[in-house]
Amino acid sequence: MKLVVRALVTGAIEVGALLVMAAVLPGVSLTRWDTAILVIVAIAALNALVRPLIVLLAVNLPLLLFGALTLSLNVIIVVLASALVPGFELHTPWAGLLVALGLSLANTVFTSLLSIDDEDSFYRYVIQHIARRRLPQGDLARTGTVIVQIDGLAEAVLRHALARGLMPTLARWLASGSHRLVGWECDVPSMTSSGQAGILHGNNANIPAFRWYEKESRRLFVSNHPADARLLDERQSIGQGLLRHDGSSLGNIFRGGAEHSVLTMSALTDHGGGPSLRPRDFYSYLANPYNLYRALTGMLVEIVVEYWEAWQQRRRHVEPRMDRGGAYPFLRAVTNVFMRDATVWLAVDDMYAGRLVSYSDLLGYDEVAHHAGPESEDALRVLRGLDRQLAALERAARTAPRRYELVVLSDHGQSQGATFRQRYGLTLGELIHRILRGEESVHLASGHGEGWAHLNAVLSEIVQREGAAADGIRRLLGERQADSYVDLGPDRAHRAAGGSTDVVVCASGNLALVYFTNYPGRVSLERIVAAYPGLVESLVRHPGIGFVLVRSEARGPLVLGPGGARYLDGDAIEGEDPLALYDPHTARFLRRLSTYPNVGDLVVNSAYDPATGEVAAFEELIGCHGGAGGLQTRPFLLFPSRWTATDPAIVGAEAVHAFLSQYVAADLASGEPLARSAEHPGHVS
Numbered sequence: 001m002k003l004v005v006r007a008l009v010t011g012a013i014e015v016g017a018l019l020v021m022a023a024v025l026p027g028v029s030l031t032r033w034d035t036a037i038l039v040i041v042a043i044a045a046l047n048a049l050v051r052p053l054i055v056l057l058a059v060n061l062p063l064l065l066f067g068a069l070t071l072s073l074n075v076i077i078v079v080l081a082s083a084l085v086p087g088f089e090l091h092t093p094w095a096g097l098l099v100a101l102g103l104s105l106a107n108t109v110f111t112s113l114l115s116i117d118d119e120d121s122f123y124r125y126v127i128q129h130i131a132r133r134r135l136p137q138g139d140l141a142r143t144g145t146v147i148v149q150i151d152g153l154a155e156a157v158l159r160h161a162l163a164r165g166l167m168p169t170l171a172r173w174l175a176s177g178s179h180r181l182v183g184w185e186c187d188v189p190s191m192t193s194s195g196q197a198g199i200l201h202g203n204n205a206n207i208p209a210f211r212w213y214e215k216e217s218r219r220l221f222v223s224n225h226p227a228d229a230r231l232l233d234e235r236q237s238i239g240q241g242l243l244r245h246d247g248s249s250l251g252n253i254f255r256g257g258a259e260h261s262v263l264t265m266s267a268l269t270d271h272g273g274g275p276s277l278r279p280r281d282f283y284s285y286l287a288n289p290y291n292l293y294r295a296l297t298g299m300l301v302e303i304v305v306e307y308w309e310a311w312q313q314r315r316r317h318v319e320p321r322m323d324r325g326g327a328y329p330f331l332r333a334v335t336n337v338f339m340r341d342a343t344v345w346l347a348v349d350d351m352y353a354g355r356l357v358s359y360s361d362l363l364g365y366d367e368v369a370h371h372a373g374p375e376s377e378d379a380l381r382v383l384r385g386l387d388r389q390l391a392a393l394e395r396a397a398r399t400a401p402r403r404y405e406l407v408v409l410s411d412h413g414q415s416q417g418a419t420f421r422q423r424y425g426l427t428l429g430e431l432i433h434r435i436l437r438g439e440e441s442v443h444l445a446s447g448h449g450e451g452w453a454h455l456n457a458v459l460s461e462i463v464q465r466e467g468a469a470a471d472g473i474r475r476l477l478g479e480r481q482a483d484s485y486v487d488l489g490p491d492r493a494h495r496a497a498g499g500s501t502d503v504v505v506c507a508s509g510n511l512a513l514v515y516f517t518n519y520p521g522r523v524s525l526e527r528i529v530a531a532y533p534g535l536v537e538s539l540v541r542h543p544g545i546g547f548v549l550v551r552s553e554a555r556g557p558l559v560l561g562p563g564g565a566r567y568l569d570g571d572a573i574e575g576e577d578p579l580a581l582y583d584p585h586t587a588r589f590l591r592r593l594s595t596y597p598n599v600g601d602l603v604v605n606s607a608y609d610p611a612t613g614e615v616a617a618f619e620e621l622i623g624c625h626g627g628a629g630g631l632q633t634r635p636f637l638l639f640p641s642r643w644t645a646t647d648p649a650i651v652g653a654e655a656v657h658a659f660l661s662q663y664v665a666a667d668l669a670s671g672e673p674l675a676r677s678a679e680h681p682g683h684v685s
Contacts, residue, residue, distance in 0.1 A: 198653025
């Protein structure tokens with residue numbers, strides 16, 4: 001019945017839109033008003049009968065041609081309708097395109113205003129029918145799990161959004177008692193690659209930051225670069241992947257053992273370096289004639305919204321703030337519209353196909369929070385859209401072939417503050433260069449958020465293909481390609497510079513790893529003092545630096561602060577404790593970090609003000625994560641209440657894996673206990 005009602009309402013919307021276009025567009029004419037009804041019926045029939053078949057037959061085309069075909073199909077179907085319905089005529093070559101755009105825009109705007117859900121659409125029904133052909137045999141009685149990661153959302157910010165009514169779906173779950181919300185303390189480094197490796201693999205050892213320097217190969221390692229992510233995924237796997245039993249990974253860095261993955265960085269390239277993104281992965285999303293038009297329209301609106309919000313910040317003299325121009329508005333549109341909608345649509349497809357466990361990462365909040373601040377109105381508005389997507393997953397679960405439980409979590413939070421450069425007039429790299437009196441070359445490798453990676457992946461798939469379009473893009477990109485991978489964004493320049501620099505500083509939020517590239521292995525405190533007199537002392541005394549982690553030949557790993565030191569072996573304190581202001585398990589995480597063979601010779605954490613919760617990022621980001629201090633180490637976990645009668649106390653991403661593995665379908669399927677070793681310190685109590 002809902003399908004019929006939705007069809008009637010959307011049909012009426014499109015009939016009205018067509019009548020308006022016939023009245024205002026010179027290239028479109030209708031002989032009678034009721035002819036518009038026949039036209040919309042014909043378009044609907046062609047979309048229902050012809051479009052899914054054509055899209056299915058075209059899934060082996062190059063991605064660029066596949067996308068162009070799905071866009072042009074709307075125009076072709078309008079032209080076919082004009083040939084089939086007497087009294088509907090298109091007089092110019094562009095009239096079909098304008099009608100297709102107009103119908104898509106009307107469908108998008110009015111279904112949104114009337115809160116008409118895609119889950120009730122005919123096209124979702126078609127996808128549900130096709131997906132059920134892939135249903136596993138004999139195990140549909142087992143409960144599946146859908147896990148959604150809201151990247152970068154701290155527990156405190158989520159509770160604030162719930163109190164303001166910004167996330168009614170999650171609020172309803174909590175009020176009904178179906179779910180419980182707890183916070184947990186994440187590792188240092190507090191960022192996605194470490195958090196997601198711990199959650200998905202149960203092992204986040206030897207990931208010292210989002211980007212780091214490999215001395216042996218003299219190159220920069222970036223967590224979400226597809227080749228690096230694939231290597232990391234293989235390194236971190238200990239055979240306990242959360243998704244190893246009929247799992248699906250959507251939009252993540254790691255596969256986590258999943259046999260199926262889409263837009264997952266570690267699976268975007270094969271071992272030969274060639275992109276593995278396939279058009280057929282997007283079949284369910286593109287079978288709906290309006291999705292791609294909605295995405296393009298939504299992205300344009302998002303870009304306008306970004307410029308408006310940035311102007312509002314400047315007009316109100318909001319501090320701290322940063323420049324929000326350049327490529328960022330476009331990257332925001334990609335992550336907060338296309339990536340969000342496509343990922344959720346694919347998660348619904350997973351449910352209709354009966355997969356046991358699905359894990360997806362929604363990046364939009366994290367991207368906006370980096371540039372506007374994690375508690376800004378701009379970032380909080382993103383949560384409204386994410387809540388609607390969670391409601392869509394909830395509705396899809398009602399018609400899925402197996403029962404599903406929904407879990408929502410974050411991998412880390414974000415802390416806010418003016419950047420180190422804004423406060424002190426120079427970057428950390430420039431400060432170190434000044435302390436060294438210009439005698440050593442210093443390069444700072446930093447980023448501007450994580451939005452470049454997915455754009456690079458899609459462009460890489462396009463340039464791998466043959467044809468005039470791919471040739472044109474290859475010529476346009478020029479040297480911004482390496483081994484068939486398109487490498488836009490700041491990390492490309494950092495990779496090129498890192499191999500010929502004396503000192504490399506890798507920034508991840510308010511955490512920085514400092515490498516002295518002319519010395520093999522990890523350089524001890526004693527050797528640094530001898531080679532670079534005054535460097536460590538000057539860093540420790542700088543007002544923008546909270547502490548420095550270094551390894552002493554005599555005392556082992558120690559944390560130095562302006563008023564004292566903490567010796568991590570034995571946990572002795574000399575003078576003032578440099579970690580007194582930070583979370584209780586920070587010393588434990590730093591002790592572990594110090595054992596990583598790829599950690600920096602120096603690990604520098606910015607100053608932290610507990611009164612305001614602010615830190616000073618070494619990157620040009622207002623909201624940041626990566627180090628210690630503030631909400632960046634305080635993510636959340638929202639899970640079904642029936643799982644446990646008491647709230648778990650979770651410390652470390654590996655402990656999240658241990659908790660989830662007790663209940664999600666993967667480990668329930670095997671009945672195997674989770675193997676853990678003493679070197680993985682995450683724990684649940």
